[in-house]
Amino acid sequence: MANRQSGRNEIERLDREYTLGTWTRQRDFDPTQIVDTNGPRIVTADGDSILDFSSQYVCTSLGYDAERVSDAVAEQIRTVPYVNPGWATEPRARLSEKLAEITPGPLKKTFYSTSGTEANEAAFKIARAYTGKHKILSRYRSYHGATAASLSASGDPRRVAQGPEIQPEVPGMVKGPDPYAYGSSLDPDESLEYIDEMLKLEGGTVAAVLVEPLVGSNGVLTPPDDYLPRLQEIAHDHGALLICDEVMTGFGRTGEWFASALYDAEPDIITMAKGLTGSYQPLAATTVTEEIAEYFEDTLLNQGHTFAGHPTACAAGVAAIETYEEEGLVENAREMGQYLKSKLDSLAERHPSVGERRGVGLHQGLELTKSTDERVPFEQREDKVSSTTTVLDEVGARALDNGVYFYTSVNTIVVTPPLTITRDEVDEAVDALDDALRLSDAAMDE
Numbered sequence: 294m295a296n297r298q299s300g301r302n303e304i305e306r307l308d309r310e311y312t313l314g315t316w317t318r319q320r321d322f323d324p325t326q327i328v329d330t331n332g333p334r335i336v337t338a339d340g341d342s343i344l345d346f347s348s349q350y351v352c353t354s355l356g357y358d359a360e361r362v363s364d365a366v367a368e369q370i371r372t373v374p375y376v377n378p379g380w381a382t383e384p385r386a387r388l389s390e391k392l393a394e395i396t397p398g399p400l401k402k403t404f405y406s407t408s409g410t411e412a413n414e415a416a417f418k419i420a421r422a423y424t425g426k427h428k429i430l431s432r433y434r435s436y437h438g439a440t441a442a443s444l445s446a447s448g449d450p451r452r453v454a455q456g457p458e459i460q461p462e463v464p465g466m467v468k469g470p471d472p473y474a475y476g477s478s479l480d481p482d483e484s485l486e487y488i489d490e491m492l493k494l495e496g497g498t499v500a501a502v503l504v505e506p507l508v509g510s511n512g513v514l515t516p517p518d519d520y521l522p523r524l525q526e527i528a529h530d531h532g533a534l535l536i537c538d539e540v541m542t543g544f545g546r547t548g549e550w551f552a553s554a555l556y557d558a559e560p561d562i563i564t565m566a567k568g569l570t571g572s573y574q575p576l577a578a579t580t581v582t583e584e585i586a587e588y589f590e591d592t593l594l595n596q597g598h599t600f601a602g603h604p605t606a607c608a609a610g611v612a613a614i615e616t617y618e619e620e621g622l623v624e625n626a627r628e629m630g631q632y633l634k635s636k637l638d639s640l641a642e643r644h645p646s647v648g649e650r651r652g653v654g655l656h657q658g659l660e661l662t663k664s665t666d667e668r669v670p671f672e673q674r675e676d677k678v679s680s681t682t683t684v685l686d687e688v689g690a691r692a693l694d695n696g697v698y699f700y701t702s703v704n705t706i707v708v709t710p711p712l713t714i715t716r717d718e719v720d721e722a723v724d725a726l727d728d729a730l731r732l733s734d735a736a737m738d739e
């Protein structure tokens with residue numbers, strides 16, 4: 294259904310002619326026009342309604358009917374659409390207060406920007422200034438954004454694909470192993486010991502350890518329950534801060550406001566974007582502890598953006614948080630997450646090509662394998678930046694033909710619906726996937 298039936302329409306032709314597509318060879322850029330949305334669905338110009346089980350880039354967590362947010366944006370545009378960040382506005386003040394309330398531990402003050410990558414860039418500067426050290430230790434299976442320092446901190450294939458002729462890597466970014474029992478030669482405990490050893494050998498030069506509490510686009514990796522608090526202890530033992538990149542996992546996705554809270558960790562800095570406004574406006578944030586904020590009372594915070602704390606975006610943030618609260622969406626993520634997990638577990642039992650289901654709440658993923666007995670990926674990491682069509686692409690395309698959109702990444706089908714999702718919609722999506730997985734079952738090694 295969703296694969297275009299009638300060739301490109303005028304908008305699709307114009308779009309392709311005059312827009313540079315992201316993360317793609319332009320030859321492969323062929324977007325389908327979306328003309329409407331409702332609930333968790335997007336509607337194409339051909340009239341096909343697609344159930345979005347990816348929440349686009351894991352960001353439309355409120356679905357498309359959050360009227361409180363649209364109204365707040367419209368009202369703010371009519372009163373104070375913009376002033377520079379040197380002025381105070383009600384939405385920014387209210388949002389900052391609210392973030393201090395819902396973030397874990399002693400996090401208190403927030404620096405604003407417009408995208409996840411900027412939130413991380415700010416976190417690096419803050420951590421370096423505060424600790425007086427310059428290195429950032431992150432992990433190989435990670436994505437932290439597209440700008441220079443964030444991409445250098447990412448282990449993602451997109452960093453590897455970007456040669457020094459385009460963007461030399463920012464110095465001082467060191468990478469450690471991930472807690473990935475299914476796909477790594479180190480078990481999660483060993484990976485922590487390795488990071489401890491790295492921090493020792495780096496000789497007190499590391500300002501911060503940066504992690505996604507649950508890795509997202511590099512394969513939906515779920516750590517053991519004690520991993521994050523232990524990592525925090527290790528970082529602090531070596532005089533480094535813990536930065537949790539919750540750009541993807543924040544705002545209820547895992548059934549807690551922040552995934553750090555799932556594990557009782559208290560990061561020194563949390564970065565966030567995506568779900569912060571349910572993607573009704575572009576807004577990102579870097580929230581730090583009172584102690585770190587205090588340091589900047591007399592030290593220059595040498596960072597800022599024209600659109601930092603944009604009133605309209607902050608108004609969307611306040612209304613989005615009120616929507617999560619009033620509609621019980623964090624609880625729904627926990628409840629529907631349990632249901633989704635049980636349905637995905639039963640898919641994993643029925644389909645030999647599903648090697649492992651991973652995830653918490655509505656942050657779920659299925660890693661595929663070519664072999665029943667061992668992990669043999671259909672898709673290599675470098676396929677993420679190639680034009681090759683993989684079995685995962687075919688599974689995704691079949692599910693889309695069945696009316697449901699899933700994002701696939703690094704040999705994993707990412708299953709991250711909006712937090713508004715119902716049981717019936719979970720059933721509909723799982724049925725579509727059940728059928729699509731027949732393709733990967735058929736493509737397994739003999």
Ligand SMILES: Cc1ncc(COP(=O)(O)O)c(C=O)c1O
Binds near residue numbers: 438567
């Ligand atoms: C964990 C994580 N951090 C950072 C980013 C970058 O966010 P943005 O694309 O808004 O710059 C992403 C984007 O997918 C992400 O998943």
